[in-house]
């Protein structure tokens with residue numbers, strides 16, 4: 001696992017992200033609830049005040065509206081109310097041309113010119129801040145600070161005969177708003193903290209579970225990097241994205257291990273094949289060096305053997321280079337060629353190479369888009385195999401067929417054939433069947449591998465089977481064929497064993 005600060009880890013990041021999201025969600029919910037609670041309690045107070053003021057105004061007489069009558073009416077309403085406190089309300093009635101009637105005598109300083117029983121406050125010598133705030137409050141609802149607490153106030157004018165005869169101010173403590181809101185804040189603080197801690201813990205546990213296979217993968221990758229390709233994650237987790245990744249990782253390692261094994265085998269085989277001719281050459285030279293009197297014939301013999309082995313090595317190196325180029329994907333340069341001309345010329349050349357009964361069936365007319373030299377190389381490789389596995393006079397047949405824009409070219413013989421179990425593997429590099437090995441002759445086992453590489457580079461396929469005569473049939477199919485109906489079909493050819 002790559003080391004880094006703990007907060008960079010998936011677990012810490014997921015847990016912290018959960019916390020941040022939760023804090024944002026809780027904050028929004030808190031703000032909405034806090035404001036909603038305040039509005040609700042305030043509306044309740046306003047409703048009560050509105051009702052009370054309406055009841056009060058209805059108690060003020062329409063006649064007479066003298067200050068004394070108004071004072072009396074206001075006083076008798078106030079007598080029914082308890083004095084202002086935590087539960088009761090504050091009443092201040094200003095009578096135009098008269099004084100002030102209130103249930104809070106101390107509000108506007110000492111009374112002057114009236115009896116204390118009247119609780120009539122008229123013209124305080126020095127007006128308090130609260131009294132001034134009350135006096136200057138505009139009609140309608142407002143909130144003042146009264147004492148230490150907020151006071152919700154409604155001011156209503158009393159109109160009689162189109163004339164304002166008095167103003168009634170009714171106040172109620174709004175401390176319940178703050179109380180309700182602080183209750184909400186407390187609840188949120190406790191529940192929010194607990195939820196937050198739980199979410200962080202849960203987020204951490206969840207992230208640990210999610211990242212466990214990833215950590216295992218990193219461990220496996222580290223061991224693979226150290227050179228052990230047999231390592232696998234072998235996840236048994238439920239089928240989620242991480243499991244898909246783990247399985248894909250295992251499959252990739254399977255292929256890598258396979259490719260490395262093939263590569264090692266290829267290098268070992270190539271070295272072995274190159275060592276054989278080198279050993280022969282060294283042996284010949286040593287024999288020559290040990291001879292006390294070297295004759296011209298001795299030199300001629302060694303020269304022949306060494307030349308043969310050098311040619312073998314040259315061919316092997318050429319084949320290996322060709323396969324390496326096939327791996328790099330720059331093997332063929334396709335161009336349009338006439339199928340009949342191509343096949344008949346190739347056939348005629350082949351008939352000269354060995355003492356066999358060569359046969360060519362009907363060749364379809366048309367053009368094929370392919371690399372002429374490379375396809376000729378494939379046919380020659382297959383034909384050489386057929387010749388190598390048949391005796392003098394043996395059958396070597398080329399059969400060509402076309403269908404749906406594809407051409408199939410098959411090489412058939414009447415030799416021992418390729419055992420069914422070997423038919424896929426003969427295309428592997430350096431693969432030779434046991435009988436071929438036992439004979440100790442033939443090439444390195446690269447001919448069919450090269451044929452397959454060339455055919456695959458053309459987008460075609462190659463396969464091995466049995467011929468009607470019981471020998472081998474190796475056939476390849478290529479795309480890019482365009483038939484032409486007009487061209488004459490040549491007669492089937494037969495080249496007797498020369």
Ligand SMILES: Nc1ncnc2c1ncn2[C@@H]1O[C@H](COP(=O)(O)OP(=O)(O)OP(=O)(O)O)[C@@H](O)[C@H]1O
Nearest residue numbers: 385389417426432433436443444445446447448472
């Ligand atoms: N026509 C055939 N009949 C029987 N066996 C065959 C035939 N063609 C190929 N094989 C088997 O398939 C093996 C692989 O063939 P391939 O052409 O790749 O290698 P090779 O002929 O042994 O060597 P190279 O072609 O490199 O000289 C051969 O060794 C042989 O065992």
Ligand SMILES: [Mg+2]
Nearest residue numbers: 385443447448
């Ligand atoms: Mg061969």
